[in-house]
Amino acid sequence: xxxxxxxxxxxxxxxxxxxxxxxxxxxxxxxxxxxxxxxxxxxxxxxxxxxxxxxxxxxxxxxxxxxxxxxxxxxxxxxxxxxxxxxxxxxxxxxxxxxxxxxxxxxxxxxxxxxxxxxxxxxxxxxxxxxxxxxxxxxxxxxxxxxxxxxxxxxxxxxxxxxxxxxxxxxxxxxxxxxxxxxxxxxxxxxxxxxxxxxxxxxxxxxxxxxxxxxxxxxxxxxxxxxxxxxxxxxxxxxxxxxxxxxxxxxxxxxxxxxxxxxxxxxxxxxxxxxxxxxxxxxxxxxxxxxxxxxxxxxxxxxxxxxxxxxxxxxxx
Numbered sequence: 001x002x003x004x005x006x007x008x009x010x011x012x013x014x015x016x017x018x019x020x021x022x023x024x025x026x027x028x029x030x031x032x033x034x035x036x037x038x039x040x041x042x043x044x045x046x047x048x049x050x051x052x053x054x055x056x057x058x059x060x061x062x063x064x065x066x067x068x069x070x071x072x073x074x075x076x077x078x079x080x081x082x083x084x085x086x087x088x089x090x091x092x093x094x095x096x097x098x099x100x101x102x103x104x105x106x107x108x109x110x111x112x113x114x115x116x117x118x119x120x121x122x123x124x125x126x127x128x129x130x131x132x133x134x135x136x137x138x139x140x141x142x143x144x145x146x147x148x149x150x151x152x153x154x155x156x157x158x159x160x161x162x163x164x165x166x167x168x169x170x171x172x173x174x175x176x177x178x179x180x181x182x183x184x185x186x187x188x189x190x191x192x193x194x195x196x197x198x199x200x201x202x203x204x205x206x207x208x209x210x211x212x213x214x215x216x217x218x219x220x221x222x223x224x225x226x227x228x229x230x231x232x233x234x235x236x237x238x239x240x241x242x243x244x245x246x247x248x249x250x251x252x253x254x255x256x257x258x259x260x261x262x263x264x265x266x267x268x269x270x271x272x273x274x275x276x277x278x279x280x281x282x283x284x285x286x287x288x289x290x291x292x293x294x295x296x297x298x299x300x301x302x303x304x305x306x307x308x309x310x311x312x313x314x315x316x317x
Contacts, residue, residue, distance in 0.1 A: 012090030020224035026054030170244030186250025220253030
């Protein structure tokens with residue numbers, strides 16, 4: 001197996017996407033530290049990996065603080081003697097439109113996603129560098145961080161920030177032989193179960209059936225297991241030359257996202273004054289030059305459209 005002898009931490013891995021990542025890492029031979037805020041959920045995840053024939057332990061701690069990051073690294077070393085891989089998956093949602101979003105809504109999401117990634121990566125990299133380990137840092141981004149999404153100011157900021165940090169870490173960690181990448185998953189989660197657009201895909205997955213090709217191929221939308229293979233590959237020695245990247249995975253699709261780059265470049269001697277900008281605005285900022293934002297989904301085929309909820313039967317009074 002490709003990860004024999006390796007040890008991985010996966011934050012937020014008691015269930016969902018994180019558990020899928022942890023199970024695949026274990027299937028490939030790595031010992032895994034499960035992390036969750038709920039002790040029973042973490043214990044059940046450990047038991048599941050052990051039942052599959054893997055090795056796992058749990059560190060129950062809310063990600064965000066330096067103390068939590070230290071506990072995770074210490075837990076890996078105490079249980080398995082070393083650390084080679086960190087996957088920063090832990091996160092929460094507090095979705096609200098801008099005028100309804102409170103300071104607490106914003107701070108909670110930033111603390112878990114962005115600061116939690118920062119503190120955990122800092123602690124893991126310190127361990128890698130001190131022990132001359134060519135470690136693997138795999139962060140989790142989102143299409144929302146790449147394109148934006150209505151009602152997710154906090155989440156978009158966190159996920160975009162994670163990719164920005166990865167690009168910086170790839171520079172800082174290169175000499176130590178440590179790689180840092182961000183995976184952009186597009187998969188069925190508890191959140192997508194509430195979105196009518198994905199109803200037929202989620203229902204098929206719940207029945208244990210393959211999702212319709214429209215979702216898997218055309219949209220690049222699939223299951224957590226469709227993303228897990230990329231996580232394990234980036235954690236392997238085969239990915240030693242891949243760093244500083246944002247890589248999307250979902251359904252049948254894999255995408256390497258481009259870094260932000262200038263779409264157009266125009267020069268004017270003496271610089272661009274207000275008057276010069278106003279005079280040339282139609283050329284400089286025409287529709288072909290301006291960039292899109294937000295996710296745009298393809299129209300659903302008629303046979304995959306969600307079914308209206310059935311009315312509740314009248315109650316006798």
